[in-house]
Amino acid sequence: MQPDTNTETIEPQSGRLEIPPQPSLLWPNILTIGVGAIVLAAGAGLQISWADIPQIPANVANYLQLMFASPNWEKLPRALTEMWRSISMAWLGAILCVVVSVPLGMLAARGVGPAWLRAILRGLFAIIRAVPEVIIAIILLTVTGLTPFTGALALGIAGIGTQGKWVYESIESAKEGASEAVRAAGGTTAEVTRWALWPAVAPSIMSFALYRFEINIRTSAVLGLVGAGGIGSMLSNYTNYREWDTVGMLLIVVIVTTMIVDAISGAIRRRIMEGTRIRELARSA
Template identity: 75%
Template sequence: MTVLAPSRPVDLMLPPRPSRLVPTLTAIAVGAVVLAAAAGLPIRWTDLASLPAQLLHYGALMFESPNWEKLPRALFETWRSISMAWIGAILCVLVSIPLGMLAAGNVGPVWLRLPLRGLFAVIRAVPEVIIALLLLTITGLTPFTGALALGIAGIGTQGKWVYETIESQQEGASEAVRAAGGGTAEVTRWALWPAAAPALLSFALYRFEINIRTSAVLGLVGAGGIGSMLANYTNFREWDTVGMLLIVVVAATMLMDAVSGAIRRRIMRGPGVRRPDRGLGAGAAGEKGAKGGRDVAGIR
C-alpha cells in the first residue's frame, strides 16, 4: 500500500499594497486651497456667534405680521416670472435638441460634433446673471431680457443632456434601420428619436423648474418679475412686505415643481394599463364568464 505524502502548499503571490501617496497629496492640496481661499477673504469669524440671533430677529420682522396689501401685485409679478421661465425653457429646447442631436457621437460627424460640444461648455461656464447683464444693453430692462437669458443659459446644459441621452440608446433599433437601407437621418428619425423622446421631454420640464428658481434671481438685476419687486422692497427695508413676497415665491415654486414633477413622471412611466373588467360588478363579471364558458362549450 502506497502512502501519499502531503502536498506542500503553493506559495500565493499577494498583490502589492496600494500606495496612499496620491490620495494623501490630493487631500493636502485641496486643504491648502481651502485655507488660502479663507485666509484671502476679509472674514470676521467672531460674527458667526451672532448669526443665529440676527436670523431670528429678521425672521420675526418678515414673518411675524406679513404685509398682504401688496399680494395682488406680487401674484402678477410671480406670473411674469413663470412666463419668463416658460418662454426661456421653450427657446432652450427648440435650439438645444437639434444641436444636441448633432453633437451626439452616433449622429454628427466629428468636425461638427467637437465645436458644438465646445460651444455647450462655454455657455455652461457663463452664469445666467452675466448673460442677463450683457443683454440689458440690447433689450433693456424688460422681462424679455430675462427670458432670453434663461433660454441662452439653458442651451449649454440642455444640449449636453441631449447628446448624452442619444449616445446612451441601444443600438438594436439603429442597426435595424441601417439594415433596411436607412442613412443617418432615417436612423435619427425612426430609431433614436422615438427612444429618447420621453427622457428629452422630461429634461425639458426639469429645465422649466430650474428657470422658475433662476427667474427670481434675474429680477435682482432688473430683468423684471418677482425678483425685481423683492429687490426693491429689500432695499427700502420693508421687511413685512419682503416676508410676504418670500411666502409667495416659495408657494409658487413648490406648486410648479409639483405639477412639473407629476407631468415628468407620467411621461417617463407612460399611461397606466386599465383592466377590461374594471368597473363591472360581480354579477356582470360572472355573467360574462358564464357566457364565455357556454360559447367555449358550444365550440367543442
Template identity: 70%
Template sequence: MSTLTATPPRFSLAAPARPSRLRPTLTAIVVGLVVVIATANLGIDWNKLAEMPGELLRYGALMFDPPNWEKLPRALFEMWRSISMAWLGAILCVFLSIPLGILAAHNVGPVWVRIPLRVFFAVIRAVPEVIIALILLTVTGLTPFTGALALGIAGIGTQAKWVYETVESTPVGATEALRAAGGGVLEVTRWALWPAAAPALISFALYRFEINIRTSAVLGLVGAGGIGSMLSNYTNFRQWDTVGMLLIVVVVTTMVIDAISGAVRRRIMEGAKSHGMARSR
C-alpha cells in the same frame, strides 16, 4: 507499475501587502491647502459668525412677524410674469437645444460638427444667466422679454449636453437595423433614436422649466422684471414685512410647480418604461 501521487497545493500564509496610502494622503493635503488658502483670501470676519444666528432671528421676525399682505395681488401678478418668463425661456432653450444636441451626439453628427457644437455648449455653460441678462439689457431694455431670452440662451449649454448624452446612451439595436436596411442619418434619427430618447428629453424639458422658475427670480434682481424686481425694490427700501410676503409667494409657487412638474415627469418616465417592457415581450 508506478503510481502517480498528486502533489497537494501549497497555500501561502503570508499576509498581503498593505495598500499604499500615499496618494490619498497627498490628495487630502492638497485639497485641505486649497480650502485654507481660498478661505484666507475671502477676508472673513470670524467674530461675526457668532452673531449670525441672532441676526437671522431678528430679520426673520421683521419679515414674518407678521408679513404684510397688502401687496399680495401685485406680487401674484409679478410671480405670473416670472412664470411666463421661465416658460418662454424653457421653450426657446428646448427648441434650440434638441436639434443641436442631437447633431452633437457621436452616433449622429460627424466629428467636424460635434466638436464645435460641444465647445459652443461648454462656453455657454461657463457664462451665468445674470451676465447674459446684463448683456441683453443693452439691446432689449428692462423688460421680462430680456429675462426670457437670457434663460433660453443660458440653458442651451446644459440642455444640449443632456440631449446628446441621452442620444448616445440609447440602445443600438434599432439604429443598426435601420442602417443595415439602407437608412440615412435622418431616417435613423427619426425612427430609431428619437422614439428611444423622447421620454427622457421631455422630462429634461420640464426640469428646465423648474430651473427657470428659480432663476427668473434672480434675474429680476438685475432689472429683468417679475417677482425678482419687486423683491429687490422692497429690500432696498428696507420694507421687511413686504419682503417676507414676497418670499412666501416665491417659495409656495416654486414648491407647487415642482410638485406638478415632478409628477408629470414621473408619469412620462414610468410610461416609457412600461412601453419598453411591452415591446421587449
C-alpha cells in the same frame, strides 16, 4: 500482494505565505495635504470675521421674525402679477431652449453628426454652461434694455448648454436595436435619427425640458434682481428700502408658487416616464 511501487507520494509543500506589499500612501497623503492647504488659503483670502459667526443665528432669527411675523398682504395683487410675469419669462425661456438645443444636441451625438461638428457643439455647450444666467442677463441688458424679454432670452440661452448635453447623452445611451434595424433596411443617418433615435429619446427629452422649466422658475426671481423684471425686481426694491414685512410676503408667494409648479411639472414628468416604461414592457411582451 505487493504494493504498487509506481504510486507517487505527494508531500505537502513547505514554505512561508507571501504577503503582498502594503500600498503606498504617499500620493493620497500629498493630495489630502494639498486639498487642506487650498481650503485654508481660501478661508484666509475671504477675510472672515470669526468673532461675528456666533451672532449669525440670532441675526437670522431676527430677520425671519421681521419678514414672517406679520407679512404685508396689501401688495399681494401686484406680487401675483409679477410672479406671473416671472413664470412667463421662465416658460418662454424653456421653449427657446428646447427649440435650439434639441437639434443641436442631436447633431452633437455620436453616430449622428460628424466628429468635427460634435467637437464644436460640445465645446459650445460647455462654454454656455460655464456662464451664469445673471452674467448673460447683464450682457443682454445693454442690447434689449430693462424688459422681461431680457430675462426670457437669458434663461433660454443659459439653458441651451445643459439641455443640449442632456439631449446628446440621451441619444448615446439609447438602445441600438431600432437604429440597427433602420440601418439594415438602408436608412440614412437622417432616417435613423427620425425613425429610431427620436422615438426612443423623446420622452426623456420632454421630461428634461419640463425640469428645465422648473429651474427657470427659481432662476427668474434671481434675474429680477439685475433689472430683468418679474418678482425679483419687487424683491430687490423692497429689500433696498428695508420693508421686511413686504419682503416676507413676496418670499411666501415665490415659495408657494414654485412648490405648486414643481408638483405639477413633476406629475407630468412621472406620467411621461411611466408611459415610456409601459410601452417598453408591451414591446418586450
